[in-house]
Amino acid sequence: MSTIVKQNILVGSLEHVKERGCIVVTGGGHTIAVFYHEGQAHAVDNRCPHMGFPLDRGSVKDGILTCHWHHARFDLAGGGTFNPFADDVRTFPCIVVDGEVWVDPYPPPRDENRHWQRRLNDGMEHNIRLVIAKAVLGLEAAGADYTVPLKIGAEFGTTYSADGWSAAMSILTCTANILPELREEDRPRALYQGLLHVARECAGKAPRFPIDPLPTGEMRPEVFSAWFRNFIEVRDEEGAERCLATAIEVGVSREDIARMIFTAATDHIYLDSGHVVDFANKAFELLDHLGWDMAGQVLPSLVHGMARARRSEELSQWRSPIDISSMVWEARRGLPSLLDRSHSRSGGWHEEDSLALAILDDSPKAIISSINESIVAGATAEQLGAAVAHAAFLRMAHFHTSNEFRDWDTVHNTLTAANGLHQALKRVPSPELLRGVYDVAMSIYLDRFLNLPPMPLPAIASNHESSTEILGRLLDMVNVRHQVEESAKAVSDYLAGDGHSENLMSTMGRIMLREDADFHSFQILDAAFKQFASRKCAESARHVMIGLSRFLAAHSPTPRAEGQTFQIALRLQRGEEIYR
Ligand code: FES
Incomplete structure (x- = not known):
């Protein structure tokens, strides 16, 4: 005879379970559905692992339990699902002693970290957004560091795309970059969106087969x-x-x-x-x-x-009506001698803002001359990168909304290229990479028609609202379309007051994350955070945030479908009932 453990719950006689088909009991913090099937009793968590529908309202046939909401199917005896969107249902040990059915509501605890890592891989492989959202939240609840889901996404995204690094991989990296600036509750939302983009990008693609290193003694x-x-x-x-x-x-x-x-x-x-x-x-x-x-x-x-990659010297707009590519090649050739004449070791050049304005000039020749003069005057690689990034944000801040909507992407593209170059110059301030400054400056020049006429920057006003009120107003206003100038003004008002810049950044993060944000939105938010953080007190910092707010407002609101899925995952994690 089996021993009845003290903690076990008496369900009733096996005959009674057979008669009813299923009996629900509670214990150990669980609601447990006990089914009769082919002379045996089987106990499973009554909450469907997909979206919480009560499984006692499901049906059993041939040993398969089917949930009656989205028809996920489970092996009744083992709890495993036949449908990856659902997850396995938890089972409970069930014994029959002297014709009575007993259930142990305290099964051995599951390794939550391992479970949710496995589920995140499932979600990525099958491109199931609810599973990805649940896994991100599950890992967070299990105490996993953000690098755990990030690493899974990075391995997946660099393996399952024959085309290699993709826009989605950049989005994933942006999510990791912006995490420290976000409110705590928005961080898993950001990771979820980044991972979701990677899963989507890889869906249906051939994998990448890496090439082995050479068997060589070469090390130079x-x-x-x-x-x-x-x-x-x-x-x-x-x-x-x-x-x-x-x-x-x-x-x-x-x-x-x-x-x-x-x-x-x-x-x-x-x-x-x-x-x-x-x-x-x-x-x-x-x-x-x-x-x-x-x-x-x-x-x-x-x-x-x-x-x-397409080489821009092959493009007509870089060759005609002005042969910009020849100018760039000439400037690149002259760079070594400029660097020889440079006073960079003195560290005495501080004209980034003036150079940024000079890069907005209408003459490519004048722009290149300004850059060259700055190099000779002692501008460092990082300062030159900062100046082109500032100029690119000014293009965005002055972008006129009478342009075609798609033209936002043109100024955006130059802006993220400028930020990428700036960050790379901080990492590797080499003369070779410095050549990129001419390239980006010429792209900013080519975008000049998008500032014709330039949209004026908001006036710096003395305001009577508190910083909290301004941020609340900002969050509300972008629930409505076309609030481009209004949002720029709100940001400008906030910066004119005494509000903390961290609160402005986290609010901008929330504005983006509640939308179905795409590659461009993630890129500009990440770029703006980096640029803003390094210029907090400068007028250029205002330009950065005005550019960001205008872009996000122009792209809001969206259907917010991703956020809704995340919200469902959050409610399920809290144990809320979704189906009512
Ligand atoms: S299949 Fe059970 S809740 Fe969706």
């Missing part, structure tokens, strides 16, 4: 760099990837690898409209979060995009 960074640049030059993807994989494997330093990649990324003019530098920068930012151990997995995924 300059040799790998020469090989790599050469392979990218002739668009030999496989050669470039094998070279990069080998350099990482033999232990070439992180700095030398970065220099090698960013040099190849600027050997031609403005590759893929700045995306090559921007994506490379994002890949290094991802490694900042996950550690250099992931370099062999992450960095080779950049090669496909680098080798196939």
